[in-house]
Amino acid sequence: MRNIWVNEAFVEQLDDMLRRRKRERSDELFYYGRVVLVDTLLKVKDGDYVLDIGCGGGDTIKRYENRCFVVGIDISRKMCKEAKKNISRGEIVIASMEHLPFKDGVMDKVVAVYSIVYSPHKRKIMKEISRVLREKGELVIYDPNRISIRTLIRRLLCIKFSISGEKDNPKYIHHKIVTKQALSYFDFRNLGYEVNLNLVYWCGIFSIHTFLPSKIFSLMDKLGYKKWGNAPILKFFSDFLILKFVKDREKENCKEGRKEENVF
Template sequence: MSPAELSSNEAERLRAFERRGHDSLATSYHEFFAGVTALAINSILNEVHLHHGSRLLDVASGPGALTAEAANRGASAIGVDLSAGMVKLARRLYPTIEYHEADVEHLPFPDDAFDAVVCAFGLGHFPKPETAVAECVRTLSPGGRIAFSWWDDPSRQRIQGIFRESIAEIGVAALPDVPEGHNVFRFSNSGELLRLLEGAGLTGVRVVEHAATYIVPDIETLWCGGLGSLVLTGAVVTRQDQATQKLIRAAFERRASMYKSADGLNLPIAFKIGSGQRPT
């Protein structure tokens, strides 16, 4: 058993937490965090060698921007997401594109249905990532390509990092909804991401690291945007009493102020993209 593998009951508990959280935050996530995740879109599509006519599946498609960009480039693109709220939002934003509510472990598509499968920042939310990737590979045609992005370590991915460090400083308890064995940063380690993809039988596997800067106008925008986008991290903060929330906010403001510039907060953003090919 993998160190990160959860029991069936634990996996369902995490899945339900993720579904509820993304349902409730779909709109605020789109308004703030979609701009951050969009930094990876071009690189993800390049990794799967997208071309006109490619059949592409976007897993954990969220508000739908990656699926829509693939369609704009001439692909036959479909998005799936666990969250009904995210699917509803994506359909409203991109009404000409097909989006489905589905669990990554049970995709509603036949074998060999796609030339490319992509996933932008879903891995750390999956209760059983090995099962999830195997299911994605099942839907991939021989010779097809897969690309999954995930965040780098919080020390280099500062939106999550500032929140996480502030929470740790105050020392609040973990959420009971999230199983102790689930490590959201497991695939921030390039070796773990490589092993995941190689273990799914993919060839030519590689992990490429990316870095960028994202500008947020001020600390209040970052605070509200993060709480409205980061399902797990935000819940840790919002479930505390008012006194504890104020302590976290003070620690947060101190850390965030380090990134102030004339333009706002210049926040380092770092992520990895793991890719590979299904053998022919």
């Protein structure tokens, strides 16, 4: 299946949709969602080499550009253009996460926010990430969860779209790909293990309300739904997974210290 983000017209429509939603929910994203969690888990230090794969408009690396050497890669030309406008330091490169254009062992941190799900070649991606990370380098992934209620609702919406003949609707195309390609906690953990990336911490995030009638959502909100991401058992079924891996095996392939300036 061709990556949807290579289709410029599609990206235009999808980007509009996501942008609108992001504006509406920026508070929620900040307090419950990925921004705080990614920051907390990534723990960037001054001078770190930070790579964002599927960087989109560059919002994640923008947060670190004054303290670190930041590089963003994205398969979409349009998103790369936006990221270039958004960040004032660092590099933005049009590339696929399946073939990272960097030398081995040059990155301290790799972050992937809602991007890995769009590729069906997860093993290749994890292998590439492991290759570019230095020894003890860290990876933080934020991605939809295959075994969540959110994914289930998306599956039902796909059936609804196909019954009503709306197969060209960008939401249908998007939901179809995400539901088909999302991984669970177990899939990520096992994939990481295969490529020398050890899962050291993970939690879940719940934000299903985008699909629910407001009355049901406010009831769930009262029950503290958004904060169940750390609850035992429940977190396996969270809407999104946020996982932190450390590269800590296969030492013979890793570089000592920070001698390399040129990462490409």
